[in-house]
Amino acid sequence: MSNNTTEKKAVVFDLDGTLLYSLEDLKNATNYALKQNGMPERTLDEVRRFVGNGVKLLMERAVPDGADNPKFEKTFSDFKEYYEAHCNDNTAPYDGIMELLKELKLNGIKLAIVSNKLDPAVKELNQLYFKEYMTSAVGEMEEEGIRKKPAPDMVQKALKELQVSAEDAIYVGDSDVDIATAKNSGLECVSVTWGFRDVEFLKEHGATNLIDEPVELLNYV
Template identity: 55%
Template sequence: MLEKKKWDTVVFDLDGTLLNTLEDLKESVNFALNEAGMPLRSMEEIRRFVGNGVMRLMELSVPEGRENPKFERVFETFKEHYSLHCNDKTGLYDHVEELLGELKRGGYKMAIVSNKYYDAVQELKEQYFAEYIHVAIGEKENINRKPAPDTVIEALKMLGSTRETAVYVGDSEVDIATAKNAFMDCISVTWGFRTKEEQQKAGGKLFVDDPLEILDLLQD
C-alpha cells in the first residue's frame, strides 16, 4: 500500500490522460463534416484541435469556424453522433487501471475534471472509473471551463481537499495553465495528445512516461 506524502488528492484530466478518445472524436467530427459536404480532418489535425472543449474542436474543424453559416448545424450533428459513439474505439491507456487501483488502496482522493461536455464525462466515468472515482466534472453552464480553475476548485470542494495537498495530472498546455491558475502542482504525461516538447514550451516541468511513474512521485 502506498504511504501518503505531500499529496493526498489527485485530479485527472480525462482525454489524453486516462482515456485515448482521439479515434472516436475524429470519427464524429468527420461524420458531421461529411454530412455538410465539408473537407474531412486528419488524426493529426484532431490531435492538435482537442483540449479546449468540443465547441473549440468544431470551431477549428469547420472551415471559417463559427463564421460559417452551417456551423451550428454541423456542431449539433457532431454532438448527436458523439453521444452515440463516444465509446466505440475509446479505451484506457496502458497501466491506468493499475494506477487507479493503487491510489484507491492507498486512500488517495481522486477526481476527473474535463472540458468534454458533462453528459459524456459522466457516461465515460461510469463505464471506466466507477470503482475508483466518484467526482467527475465536465463542461456545463454557469461554470468556466479549463484553463480557468473553477471546475478544479469545485472538484476539490466536493472531495473535501485543498489545493495545497492536491496534484493535477494532464497532457496539454491547457492542463498546465489550469494547474497554475488553481495554484496547484502539476504532473504532465507524455502519452497523450501533446508531446513533451509542446508541454515544456507551455511551462511543464514534471513529466511521467507511464501512469505507474505517478506512484513514485507521490511517494517522493
C-alpha cells in the same frame, strides 16, 4: 513513497489523452458532422491538434471559417449527437491506468476527473471505466456558470466534492491547457507524455514534472 515534503491527499485527472485514448472517436464524430454538412474531413493528426479546449473549439477549428460559417451550429449539433452515441466505440484506458488508479485508491488517495469534454459524455465514460475509483467527474457545464479549463472553476468544484484543499492535491494532464489549469487552480502539475501533445510542446508551455508511464505518478503522492 513521495518525493514531496507533504503527502498529497487527492489527484485530479484530465480525461482525454490522460486516462483515455479517445482520439479515434473524436475524429469519427468530427468527420461525421463535417461530411453531413458538405465540408472537407480532417485527419487524425489534425484532430489531435484541435482537442484540449472543449468540443466547441474543436469544431471551430475543424469547420472552414469556424464559428463564422453559417452552417456551424448545425455541424456542431450533429457532432454532439453523434459523439454522445459513439463516444465509446474505440475509446479505452491507456495501458497501466487501471493499475495506477487501483494503487492510488489502496493508498487512500481521493480521485477526480475534470474535462472540457461535454458533461454527459464525461459522466458516461466515468461510469463505464472509473466509477469505483472516482469521487467526482466534472465535464463542460458553462451554461451553469462554471467556466471551462484553463479557468479554475471546474477544479474547484471537484476539490469541493473531494473535500480537499488545493495544496493537498495534484493535477495530471497531457496538454498546455492542463498546465495552465493547474497553475490557475494553485495545484502542482504532472504532465503525461503518452497523450495528445509531445514532450517539446509541453516543456515550451511550462511543464516541469513529466512522466512516461502511469506508475511514475506514485512518486508524486
